Amino acid sequence: MTRIDEEAVDWAARVADRDFTDWDGFTTWLEADAARSARYDAAVLALAGAERTVAQLPAGTSVVATASQKPGPARPHAGRWLGAAAAAAVIGAIGVTAWQERAKPYAVETRAGEQRVLALADGSSVILAGGSRVMLDRADQRRAIVEAGEALFRVRHDAARPFRVDAGGLALTDIGTVFDVKRAGALTRVAVSEGAVLVDPDGAALRLDAGETVVAEGDRLVEGRVAVSDVGAWHEGRLAYDGAPLGEVAADLSRQLGRRVRVSPAVATRQFQGTLDLPSLRSDPATLGALLDVRVHVDASGWTLEPRE
Amino acid sequence: MPPTGLEAVYLDNRDRLVRFLVARGAGDAAEDLLHDLWIKVSARPNGPIDNPLSYLFRAADTLMIDRHRSRIKAQARDHAWSEASASEAATGERVVAARQEVARVAQVLADLGTRRETVFRRARIDGVSQRQIAAELGVSLSTVEADLRVACRALAALKEEL
Known part of the structure; x- marks a missing residue:
């Protein structure tokens, strides 16, 4: 690191302190050379990235990870696209969840068929779909982990304290926002209906604006569009799809209706595009057959979606 | 009615804030950016602010950091999409690189020692003020500042290498 980079990191550390007031000193340092501002930006991002990795390592047990793994040579094209992969790898590699040591986490769960509205102290709210689980933190109201289901x-945006959500190894921060996060097997879907969200803020920093979605599977991201009115429509009793496998639709129906809906392997990967109205399905599973072009077999254990004869 | 509170502080310090934004790389756009920033800041729900001037400077600094992020985002995004369609081997390589990153960060933390690691975690991850950390650890504020400086430099240097 050059001397300027070291100074830039020092400023980044100082400025982040809530008691920092030496803005004139900082301005003077910046003004000495027009290149310094960019070095400071780089330092802020480098620290944010380091922070995320540190947060995922258990405190004080850092030796464990180094015992057998000698760091190899730097990889020039590993690039900035490390965030989601790093998060996933950490969970896989050392088996800890991405949660902080000092945090006071607690879980909120819903049964299938249930919905819950959580009002957070900062004025933000989270609506939990049926069969879902979210971790919140009493020590930090501005973060959440979607562990299962959909939320x-x-x-409420605060530029100084972005709201952070983790879901399936994917990190998100809000930029003033209404957005939906869903875990579906190995997939994580994010859809924005108002404002914007940064996906993997310290890596790809992919910005999703209203009407945009991203589907993440492992470290692979696929971007798409969505009608704004369809985002989180489940909380008004609608499930809208623009090409989702029936397996996912069945899992959603199970959670939202509180009734076991299975899908036979023959149709599990078939794509569905359209909108399902939950209240009418609740009373009449036959409609579902027509909408999904399947036969709905009803027995004591629930509904099964099967191919039509 | 004369402006009060945050607005009065804003009006009194517009020049300093513009100068800061210029120094932060805003160039000719500094005036416009400050104006937009004020519109946003003034729309926030009312609540007590410890130090209104510092609050405004911080908002300006955060704005410039966000702009920097958006700029690199475009490149990162193209890069990500092309990589996302690349072979499985590339995915494997990223996972290996990510594991190496974790191992290196763990190594740096081990080298830093427990107190510096604690200071870094409390300050950077838990968002606790350096003054409070000093009180918690029973050391002077300047010790906490020095610990944090060393830890941040070591971790940032690592990030740069990657």
């Missing part, structure tokens, strides 16, 4: 976030 619709209505975040």
